Amino acid sequence: MKRGERFSPKRSGKARVRMLAKVMADRALPIVAGLVLAVLSVGIAWSLGASWLTIGLTAAVGLIIGGILGQGAAWARAGAGAGRRQELLVLRTIDTVERESRRTRDDLTQRVRTGFAEASKNHNAAIAGAVSATREEVKSQHRTTRRHVDDQVALLEAYVQLQRLVDLPRPMPRAGTWAASEDLLLWLVGEVLEKHPRLIVDLGSGQSSVWMAAAMRHAGIQGRVVAIDHDESYAESTRRLGEAQGVTRWLEVRHAPLVSVTVDDRSGQWYDPAAFDDLEGIGLLSVDGPPGAGSEQARWPALPLLHDRLVPGARVVLDDLIRRDEKQIVADWHQRFPGVDVRELDFEKGAAVFTMPRERDR
Numbered sequence: 001m002k003r004g005e006r007f008s009p010k011r012s013g014k015a016r017v018r019m020l021a022k023v024m025a026d027r028a029l030p031i032v033a034g035l036v037l038a039v040l041s042v043g044i045a046w047s048l049g050a051s052w053l054t055i056g057l058t059a060a061v062g063l064i065i066g067g068i069l070g071q072g073a074a075w076a077r078a079g080a081g082a083g084r085r086q087e088l089l090v091l092r093t094i095d096t097v098e099r100e101s102r103r104t105r106d107d108l109t110q111r112v113r114t115g116f117a118e119a120s121k122n123h124n125a126a127i128a129g130a131v132s133a134t135r136e137e138v139k140s141q142h143r144t145t146r147r148h149v150d151d152q153v154a155l156l157e158a159y160v161q162l163q164r165l166v167d168l169p170r171p172m173p174r175a176g177t178w179a180a181s182e183d184l185l186l187w188l189v190g191e192v193l194e195k196h197p198r199l200i201v202d203l204g205s206g207q208s209s210v211w212m213a214a215a216m217r218h219a220g221i222q223g224r225v226v227a228i229d230h231d232e233s234y235a236e237s238t239r240r241l242g243e244a245q246g247v248t249r250w251l252e253v254r255h256a257p258l259v260s261v262t263v264d265d266r267s268g269q270w271y272d273p274a275a276f277d278d279l280e281g282i283g284l285l286s287v288d289g290p291p292g293a294g295s296e297q298a299r300w301p302a303l304p305l306l307h308d309r310l311v312p313g314a315r316v317v318l319d320d321l322i323r324r325d326e327k328q329i330v331a332d333w334h335q336r337f338p339g340v341d342v343r344e345l346d347f348e349k350g351a352a353v354f355t356m357p358r359e360r361d362r
């Protein structure tokens with residue numbers, strides 16, 4: 001058997017017979033060799049005319065020497081067979097090792113290929129995921145920036161329109177984050193110019209109060225804005241702004257500290273209701289106070305407490321609809337006052353407008 005040939009542990013029938021014959025030949029060799037040498041010795045002794053005793057001794061010696069030589073030959077063959085078996089065992093071991101290493105190599109190659117394919121698939125998926133997430137993020141940022149730019153342009157346009165619609169003799173201070181934004185201010189001024197409300201209540205005094213009073217003056221409306229502030233210092237600032245803009249005839253700023261109020265099943269801090277005792281026939285109610293900090297749905301009592309003081313068809317506007325609290329207030333008011341129409345205004349800070357039913361709708 002040569003290296004590289006497949007070794008078959010099963011022997012064929014012929015091989016088995018050959019093996020058996022070989023074993024038997026090895027066993028018979030000393031006897032055959034002894035007999036052959038004995039016969040040759042007898043033949044030689046007899047041809048030389050030796051006596052029967054000599055012939056007999058010669059035969060015995062020939063038998064013994066032949067047997068010894070035969071046994072030696074058998075051992076030599078057996079030794080050669082053992083070497084051959086050793087060689088076969090070694091070849092078989094080499095063959096097994098080669099096969100195992102081939103299998104291991106193939107197995108490893110397959111595993112490396114599979115692992116690489118899997119890793120590359122995961123890698124590609126991760127890259128695709130990251131690219132997609134980044135694209136979405138960029139899109140979202142673009143939308144936010146676009147929305148912000150649109151808002152700023154809309155606010156600027158609103159401010160330009162405000163200046164054109166209503167004359168103010170003095171510059172207005174920078175609005176800041178606490179004031180109503182220009183889009184809502186424009187809407188309030190538009191309401192005044194169009195609907196001519198006689199009584200406007202502005203919850204949370206400030207620039208909105210002054211703009212609405214200026215719109216009343218501009219339209220020649222015989223009415224007033226009553227601005228309510230829980231904080232005397234802000235009430236005073238609004239008064240001074242009203243004086244500077246020459247609208248004191250149309251503007252009254254009231255200080256109404258926050259007190260505990262209970263309406264239906266709900267209690268909370270709100271403007272002292274005594275501040276509203278004389279206010280009947282409100283045509284426009286702006287709800288931009290009190291500030292929400294520290295109190296949940298701080299502006300909620302406005303409509304439940306004041307709706308009896310509103311004229312039919314009056315408008316109520318709630319600022320800051322981008323806040324969760326204000327959204328909940330709108331939902332609750334909508335449920336409590338089913339005949340009231342509600343619309344959302346797409347303003348910078350969001351707003352909701354409620355229109356009270358006219359007399360015949362009530």
Ligand SMILES: C[S@@+](CC[C@H](N)C(=O)[O-])C[C@H]1O[C@@H](n2cnc3c(N)ncnc32)[C@H](O)[C@@H]1O
Pocket residue numbers: 176178179180203204205206207208209228229230231234288289290291
């Ligand atoms: C949202 S602000 C009302 C703004 C007003 N409607 C306007 O358009 O200017 C509500 C209340 O916050 C308070 N306030 C106004 N400016 C403030 C400021 N810069 N910091 C803290 N509170 C302020 C005032 O008491 C005001 O009544």
